[in-house]
Amino acid sequence: MKDSATLVDYLVIGSGIAGLWFAWKADRNKRILIVTKKDSPESNTNYAQGGIAAAVAENDAPRLHYQDTVRVGSGLAHPDVVTLVTAAGPRLVRELWDLGIKFTTRRETDGKVEFDLGQEGGHRRRRIVHARDATGFEIEQGLLKAVRARGDVTIWEEHLAVDLLIDEERKCCGADVLDKSTGELKRVYARFCLLATGGVGQVYRHTTNPAIATGDGIAMAYRAGARIANMEFIQFHPTTLFGHRINDRVFLISEAIRGEGAVLKTIDGKDFMPAYHPDGSLAPRDVVARAIATELARRGEEFVLLDCTSIEPSKLRERFPNIYKTCLSFGIDITRQPIPVVPAAHYVCGGIVVNTWGETSIKRLFAAGECACSRLHGANRLASNSLLEALVFAERAAMKANEEIVEEESISFERLGGGDRISFIKEAGHDKQAVIDELLNRLRNLMWYYAGIVRSDSGLREADVQLARMAAELERFIPKNISIPILELRNMITVAKLIVACASRRPESRGLHYNQDHPFPDERFERDTVVSKDDLGFVV
Ligand SMILES: Cc1cc2nc3c(=O)[nH]c(=O)nc-3n(C[C@H](O)[C@H](O)[C@H](O)COP(=O)(O)OP(=O)(O)OC[C@H]3O[C@@H](n4cnc5c(N)ncnc54)[C@H](O)[C@@H]3O)c2cc1C
Incomplete structure (x- = not known):
C-alpha cells in the first residue's frame, strides 16, 4: 500500500466548478492533485443552462438578491451565509469574465461590460449572467483551461475516490482512489482535502443530472463521521x-x-x-x-x-x-x-455541513458546491444560486487552507489507520451486473415513489425498510471483490437512506419537502435537519 502512496498538499475530489475554483485559488508552489471519476469536464456544471445569479444590474443590489434568496429559502436560509454569497456575486462574475469566460454581453466599451441579464423565477430583478443556454459548459471549459495553465496542478482523470483516510485524531489525511483504467487502488495522503463531488440526482428514476451524480462525496463524508444536513430538500424540475x-x-x-x-x-x-x-x-x-x-x-x-x-x-x-x-x-x-x-430530480440543497469557510466537522476536510450544505438555500433553492454558491465556498475553503497549511509539518504514514485492503475488479461480470442493474432500478423507483415530490409517513417508513433490505442484499453478494458499479451503488443507497432519514425527521411541509400527511409548515421544525453516523447508526 505504501509503495503506491502519493503525498500532496491539496487533494481535490471533483472537477466541476467547485473543485476547479478551489484549485485556481490555491497557493502557488503547492502540490495540488485533482482526481475526477470521468474525463475532466463531465460534471453537473457542464450542463448548467440558465446562468449564474449576481446583482450586477444598475437597478439591482446584493440586498435585493439577499431578500429573494431568503424568501425562497422558506425560513431555513441562514442570513449570514446569504449576505456573504450575495455580496460576493458581482466580484466573482467579473473575475470569471477577466479569466476569459465569455458571458453574453449587451455592450463592451472601454473595459466596461454590460452583461445581458436573464430573468428567472423567484428573482425580482434581471440578474442571471449567462452564456446563451450553455453557461455551465463555458465556465467548465474556461476554468479547466485556467487551472491547466497554472502548470502546478495535476489532474487524474478516470480516478474514483473510494473513501477518506481518517487518523485516530479524527483528522482527514487523504483518500483511497481507484484508477478505473488499471483497477489499481492508490493511496493519496494530503494535508487538506476538498470534497467537490456534486449532486445525487442518480438515486431517482428521472433526473437531469449526468451519470457522475451518485452522491459519492456525501456518502464518503458520512462514512467518515461528518455531519450531514437537510437531505430532504431535493429540487425537482x-x-x-x-x-x-x-x-x-x-x-x-x-x-x-x-x-x-x-x-x-x-x-x-x-x-x-x-x-x-x-x-x-x-x-x-x-x-x-x-x-x-x-x-x-x-x-x-x-x-x-x-x-x-x-x-x-x-x-x-x-x-x-x-x-x-x-x-x-x-x-x-x-x-x-x-x-x-x-x-425529474435536479438539485440537492442539503449535503455535508460546512461553516462559512467551507470546513466540515472533520478537521482538514473541506466541502464545496452541490455536495456541501452551506445553508444558503435553506429549504428551497433560488434559481441560478448554486454556481455562485460553489464559487464562494470553494474560494473561502482555499483561503482557509492556504492560511493554515504548515510547510514543515510532515504527515506520518504510520499514524494513519490503513483499514482493510479491498480487492477491485474492473468489470462486475455479466451475472453480477444483472443483479446490480436490478437493485439500481429498484432503488430509483423506490426513491421516486416514496421519497420523491410527494411524500407520506407510510411511504417513508416503507422506503426505510426496503433500503435496509437492499443494503443487506448488496453486502451479501460482494464478499470480496468490489467493482465501480458496486461502489457507486453503495454510495447511492447511503445517500437514499440519508434523504429518507432527513425526510422522516420533518413531519411538516416546507420548501421542497412536501409530506401529504403534514401539508403545512410547522414552526417547531423551522430548523436544519442534522444527522451523522453516530446518531443514525447505519453504514452501507
Ligand atoms: C441540467 C442542469 C442545469 C443546471 N442549471 C443551472 C443553472 O443554470 N444555474 C445554476 O446555478 N445551477 C444550475 N444547475 C446546478 C449546478 O450546475 C450544480 O449545482 C453545480 O454545477 C455543481 O457544481 P459542483 O462543482 O459542486 O459539482 P459538479 O459540477 O457536479 O462536479 C462534480 C465532480 O466530481 C466528480 N466526482 C464525483 N464523484 C467522484 C468520486 N467518487 N471520485 C472522483 N470524482 C468524483 C465528477 O466526476 C465531477 O467532476 C444545473 C444542473 C443541471 C444538472
Whole structure:
C-alpha cells in the first residue's frame, strides 16, 4: 500500500466548478492533485443552462438578491451565509469574465461590460449572467483551461475516490482512489482535502443530472463521521422529456417555453394546472412539479403533455432551437405534437455541513458546491444560486487552507489507520451486473415513489425498510471483490437512506419537502435537519 502512496498538499475530489475554483485559488508552489471519476469536464456544471445569479444590474443590489434568496429559502436560509454569497456575486462574475469566460454581453466599451441579464423565477430583478443556454459548459471549459495553465496542478482523470483516510485524531489525511483504467487502488495522503463531488440526482428514476451524480462525496463524508444536513430538500424540475435518456440523464425542457404560451395537459388533453394555482402552467417550479406528480399518481399514468402547438412554429424554432432539434431527433415535432414530460430530480440543497469557510466537522476536510450544505438555500433553492454558491465556498475553503497549511509539518504514514485492503475488479461480470442493474432500478423507483415530490409517513417508513433490505442484499453478494458499479451503488443507497432519514425527521411541509400527511409548515421544525453516523447508526 505504501509503495503506491502519493503525498500532496491539496487533494481535490471533483472537477466541476467547485473543485476547479478551489484549485485556481490555491497557493502557488503547492502540490495540488485533482482526481475526477470521468474525463475532466463531465460534471453537473457542464450542463448548467440558465446562468449564474449576481446583482450586477444598475437597478439591482446584493440586498435585493439577499431578500429573494431568503424568501425562497422558506425560513431555513441562514442570513449570514446569504449576505456573504450575495455580496460576493458581482466580484466573482467579473473575475470569471477577466479569466476569459465569455458571458453574453449587451455592450463592451472601454473595459466596461454590460452583461445581458436573464430573468428567472423567484428573482425580482434581471440578474442571471449567462452564456446563451450553455453557461455551465463555458465556465467548465474556461476554468479547466485556467487551472491547466497554472502548470502546478495535476489532474487524474478516470480516478474514483473510494473513501477518506481518517487518523485516530479524527483528522482527514487523504483518500483511497481507484484508477478505473488499471483497477489499481492508490493511496493519496494530503494535508487538506476538498470534497467537490456534486449532486445525487442518480438515486431517482428521472433526473437531469449526468451519470457522475451518485452522491459519492456525501456518502464518503458520512462514512467518515461528518455531519450531514437537510437531505430532504431535493429540487425537482417540472418538465423534462419523458422516455428518452441521453447518457443516463433526461433532457430539460426549459421553463421559458411555458413563458411563451406552452400549456401542461393530461394525456387526454385536459388543462389541469388552473385547478392547482391561479398562474396555471406558469406557477412556481415546486408547485408545478407537485401538481404533475399528483395527477400522475391519481390517474396511474407515467407522463403529462406539454402542448406548444399554440406558439407560432417559426418562433418556436428560432427561440428554442436546441429543444426543437433534440425533440425532433426523438421523433417529436414540437410545432405539431405535444411533448411528453415528467418532473425529474435536479438539485440537492442539503449535503455535508460546512461553516462559512467551507470546513466540515472533520478537521482538514473541506466541502464545496452541490455536495456541501452551506445553508444558503435553506429549504428551497433560488434559481441560478448554486454556481455562485460553489464559487464562494470553494474560494473561502482555499483561503482557509492556504492560511493554515504548515510547510514543515510532515504527515506520518504510520499514524494513519490503513483499514482493510479491498480487492477491485474492473468489470462486475455479466451475472453480477444483472443483479446490480436490478437493485439500481429498484432503488430509483423506490426513491421516486416514496421519497420523491410527494411524500407520506407510510411511504417513508416503507422506503426505510426496503433500503435496509437492499443494503443487506448488496453486502451479501460482494464478499470480496468490489467493482465501480458496486461502489457507486453503495454510495447511492447511503445517500437514499440519508434523504429518507432527513425526510422522516420533518413531519411538516416546507420548501421542497412536501409530506401529504403534514401539508403545512410547522414552526417547531423551522430548523436544519442534522444527522451523522453516530446518531443514525447505519453504514452501507
Ligand atoms: C441540467 C442542469 C442545469 C443546471 N442549471 C443551472 C443553472 O443554470 N444555474 C445554476 O446555478 N445551477 C444550475 N444547475 C446546478 C449546478 O450546475 C450544480 O449545482 C453545480 O454545477 C455543481 O457544481 P459542483 O462543482 O459542486 O459539482 P459538479 O459540477 O457536479 O462536479 C462534480 C465532480 O466530481 C466528480 N466526482 C464525483 N464523484 C467522484 C468520486 N467518487 N471520485 C472522483 N470524482 C468524483 C465528477 O466526476 C465531477 O467532476 C444545473 C444542473 C443541471 C444538472
